[in-house]
Amino acid sequence: MEEKIVTIHNVSRSFGKHQVLKNISLEMKSGEIFGLLGPSGAGKTTIVKQLVGLDLPSEGEIYLFQEKMPNLKLIEKTGYMAQSDALYGELSAKENLEFFAALYGLKGAKRKKRIKVVMETVSLSEHINKLVSTYSGGMKRRLSLAIALLHQPQLLILDEPTVGIDPVLRKSIWNAFYELKEIGTTIIVTTHVMDEAEKCDRLGMIRDGRLIALGTPEELKNKTNSTSIEEAFLVYGGAGNENKRSSHSNSSANYS
């Protein structure tokens, strides 16, 4: 099960003169929960968009399931939850689910079953017939997640999945992630919430379009003598005190 699911190879992305991603290389294995951690504007969403084929690297390549992106076949194997809730407010939750299920070719009894399962996963079953426009922010987030899970993708790409969701539900959503991991699903999660980062198998810290650190949460904390991911991030990001900076002078030099 140590198959490479995602390979990001020397990827850079510029919008005009503004360079958003700077030479990023990453690999993710099957059954892994990989966290992309960084402040807003760091380039997390740009990486995610490239992974789902909505954007192309200016330089470098991206491979999913060891095939080069963009490729429509690979898109079918991927579940994506965008940062903004891409839902149709004038439709009910069920109608939204049916629409997206149809896009992924789910039909009949299978569709019904999957809709039931994913709505249970995000604890929205009792609200399935309500109009999405009457949903709260957290409910919309959960419905977006449910839609991403519908077609049982092998790779789940979730852009800030738990924003606006209360701690109890967040815990149950993470439990769902662990269950998916058990059946071999690879999950990529972006977040700027540090305690959520601790729950990932491995973390990539992004700042100003650069990958500034990579490793398990334990490794990152140990290497920097930190007690929390937040501290570790500060060290790697060069925003901490001057002494700790020397350990990563190369990448931090540009930030001052």
Added chain:
Amino acid sequence: MRINALVIRILRQIIRDKRTMALLIFAPILVLSMLYLVFNGDDYIPKIGFVDIPEQIQDQLNLDDAEITQYDSIHQAKKALSNHELDAYFLFENQKPSVVLEGSDPSINGSVMKWMQTALKPLQQNAPQKEIAVDYLYGSSEMRQFDYIGPILLGFFIFFFVFLIAGVSFLRERTTGTLERLLSSPLRKWEIVMGYVIGFGIFTMIQATIIAWYSIYVLDMMMEGAFGYVLLITLLVSLTALTLGILLSSFANNELQMIQFIPLVIVPQVFFSGLFNLETVSSWLSWIGPITPLYYASEALRGVMIKGYGWDMIYKDLLILFGFSLLFMILNIAALRKYRKL
């Protein structure tokens, strides 16, 4: 002070949005200029055919302010009339002067009748007992201005509303992120465009049927041809409006900017679709008509509704409308490349 702050904020917002500012100033200028050009066009000079009129009579007539063409037979004149080469022809039938008008445009009918009165004055002075018999190829003297502009307005309103609604709903799809979500699914770009075309196509077919039915059977708009043709034309009109609306929505960032296309895209089409006599429009502007979809829609609708045209007379207009839709669809698919490259 709070009001001040508000005023400053609003002014700043307007200045930031250069497009809205430009629109506020240039759109009225543009529309007013067009109205000026349309209404202050040259006086219409009627085109009159004379069928075998003896020269001694012609010498008595006042032939200024008209384009006169001589014909040897009624048959030739009739042909010229139905080909729009003539507005009316004049002949003597059993020694009685009579005139046959093309008749589909009440304003041209008016200028022909006005010209006749001045031209024939000398003749009537000699023989006042001779009254002029007036006949119409299409329409009748009872044809109202509404019957003439009705078909155009029918096409226009369908075009206008479909354009706006389709444009705004596609814009929403873009601004709420659902378009991006669609493009991150296996859905193909052409499928998105076709989905919109079919979805709205069904809706607009219902809309077109109701509007056409209402205009013809409730407002008693003149209707010489087949209702099926009217539906076919309006369907193609809405298809064109739909695809153009979706296309232009990719150049708008919000609903307001979509509305801004109305004076730029919709209003000029009205002016050049035949609502006003195109022959009096300044010649340096006359090229606009043939590049607008509504021009062909009006031509076909007017043909069917006033002149009772059938398929062989309108298929060219329909093909051009379909061509417009096809072009816009292809451009739409190309515009979606901005979001996903395959």
